[in-house]
Amino acid sequence: NAGVTQTPKFRVLKTGQSMTLLCAQDMNHEYMYWYRQDPGMGLRLIHYSVGEGTTAKGEVPDGYNVSRLKKQNFLLGLESAAPSQTSVYFCASIRGTSTDTQYFGPGTRLTVL
């Protein structure tokens, strides 16, 4: 049982490049989330999904797109990276009951030059 995994762990992009971050969970969780964490700050929600084929915007969705084609995977895309998107990105998931805690992946450190 690997829990929540994220690929890649580190990435450096140039302004304007695109990339996709992959989050995978093997716990059969319904809900999945993408957060970003900027230096010295807490996590802010980018997008989330309450089930396969569904996505919704969080607090800071601009510049990002997501897809959840399979229940176990949640993809975060940057179409045209900007330096303001330099951050650590965390994926999380929960089963979907009232007392659930969010299980977090290890994070992806992204630098946009």
Added chain:
Amino acid sequence: AQKITQTQPGMFVQEKEAVTLDCTYDTSDQSYGLFWYKQPSSGEMIFLIYQGSYDEQNATEGRYSLNFQKARKSANLVISASQLGDSAMYFCAMREGWVEVTSGSRLTFGEGTQLTVNP
């Protein structure tokens, strides 16, 4: 308005002493959940403790306890017998409403408190 406020950017404690990390929250929901996470320097997010708004008892998990004062909207984390390995960033987070499709069980995080345990 900030929904989760952690007023202590940094805290210092001596090893083996207890420490309280403050968290206040703002919500109009009757049903909500409060969480504490630990983030060591390695960067991962580690769940510590959960308190539901309807829970009458304060939550405890080993050396961690949550001092929940509903009327004051505070959910302070108490760490007893601090250890050097407790040095980390600590985040308070809130989930508003029950877990349901419309709300998505989203978490709102505070800005964190950096705890340093001195030997």
